[in-house]
Amino acid sequence: MPSIKTTHVGSLPRSQAVVDQIFGREKGEPIDPVQFDAVMTSAVSETVRKQVEAGINIVSDGETSKISYATYVKDRYTGFSGDSPRNAPGDLKRFPSFMKRASSSGGTPTYARPQCTGDITSKNNGELDKDIANLKAAMAEHGVDRGFMNAASPGVVSLFLQNAHYKDREAYLWALADALKAEYETIVASGLDLQLDCPDLALSRHMLFEDLSDAEFVRIANLHVEALNYALKSVPQDKVRIHICWGNYEGPHVCDIAMDKVFPTLMSAKARYVLFETANPRHAHEWTVFAERKAEIPQDTVLIPGVVDTTTNFVEHPELVAQRIERFTAIVGPDRVIAGSDCGFGTFAGFGAVDPDIAFAKLAALSEGAKIAGERE
Template sequence: MTIPTEPIGSIPRPAYLLAGLGDFAEGRIDAEALAALEARALAETISRFEETGSPVLTDGEQGKQSFATYPLAGSDSLAPDGVVIPFADGHTRQLPKLTAGPFRYQRYADEYLTRAKKATEKPVKQAVIAASAIGLVYPPDGIEGYSQEQFLADLVDEAAADIRRSLDAGADSVQIDFTEGRLSLKLDPSGGLLRSFVELNNRVLDRFTDEERQKIGVHTCPGGDQDSVHSLDVDYADLLPTLFQLKTGRVYVQLASEPDPDRVLAIIADSLRPDQRVFVGVVDPIDPVVETAEQVRDRVLTAARHLPPDRLGTCDDCGFSPFADDTSTSRDIAFAKIAARVEGTRLAAEALGLS
């Protein structure tokens, strides 16, 4: 037995791809030319991922401009003035707003997975956005002729199809990005909004068997964009017991940037269900200092004091660039941190007598 270790998802895009995205937006290149740049970036990303020794890869989200809104790209039923997400440094991100139904995904994540699997023999995991995040595009004042109940029924169908298609395409696992979970407690400290998010996501997860849910995970973090966060000040004690009620076999928890990891690990130990494995974050994508393998090892050993080794894994705290225009972290730093995570996890497994 060893300790599994996995990336969370996004890798900073190379400069030529960022330039290409700008050229495409301004009409200077066509979709075919942009696709060629994305294919080049994907091949380079997979190659560098393999060099880190990572046992599981992702596509680095090189083909996504946003981890949150990829299913909506190309829809003609959206307005730009949706929910605004504020970050601690003052910058914001804004979701689009749905203007008409019926709601349908325009793109599914298996498209990215299939491309990545052609570029490597290693297992590839696939990140998808949570139904609860996409649910925020429905306007508070409703849509005439298309009720929220109808929208949510369509959304559950689409979110379940997104996961199903990735599993059927051979994903090693499917990770549901749920960054809005912690943020919801800033918007509604009572926890009512969080519980509604979990209920909605469980409607999606109910479409899968117990065996399939062992390959489905959920990721929580306080956001990680342009070296800032949106909800790190929310107490994990208010989030984690409810988060672990999600019907997933894997839970990926940001931990390296937490000020009191032992306290958080104690909460995890109390919340972890018998059918779940928790992957704890051991590198911080926002910190420009690259962790050493020994630092990672020590963080894993701290986690192992609270959690059984056979229920433990490691991951990055968050993706390194969930939005394509985030250039706050370089590709070199991202891959150096991933390499440290892989080696540090190996050292921890060795210290625990697991390898």
């Protein structure tokens, strides 16, 4: 009887104590570094415990210490200051009353997004080493033998922290790849899997490049993957996960580029594990793309479909989760499918559409659905 493993995209709800520490530091308030580290260590242990309790096999640190999955680089690398232009997603601009309501009700996160205004180099401030140590200690404490750590891709950094220093976007992208590759290598050298978060391969189509044609955007996405693969040149492919995303927010999503159009780009990334949305109403139908284009999926690629939606407080029935998993096991076999979530449950510190307790209930439903699917193989 095959066993379907379980994981998720990475970020998880942070406690109020964690949020207070992160935003205190963000605002320049005096923060005791010893207390900050102690709060993070304790919180990572707790979030790993909750993942294990929910039946998750491949765990993360919940991105506990990071203010967001992409903009954390401003704190760990030189070259960022000021503020980047804010580009509202194209779908929200089509529905201005909804966008206004979401903004006024706290439905959108607020956080610093500086521009790149100088050369990008690592500050070597030890934050990554602390994250790794906290996760590995929590895994040992709770009896977990496999974990992963998220890192921003060059492309997603260029999406949110825009260029005001390098001669053009392409030069900025390659500078980011050069700067970030040591982070990727350090994570893998620690024994953890590396997950690259790449909403730039989908979300940026309707956020930064909405004036381009789909074909023009795909050429940019291909360049982003080329830069990413360059940054991964010393990292074994079987230690790499890649996550593509159209934006982890509840909204119309009527401008999302189709998976079919970015499928070859996604499959060209140097990653053994591919995570993607297939639970939310805008992308649930796209499992058929994987069936129809099975020949284009590399033989050693493992699919990690999102089988629970991260933008709603509905807790999926385990039977529905099992059915979603089985769509993919029928395509590539149960040994090449891991059950995952559409996106993160804590993309930005202190902000999330899903109640923290419900987030872990959804992960438990994910695990139960994986068990059902495994028993039916």
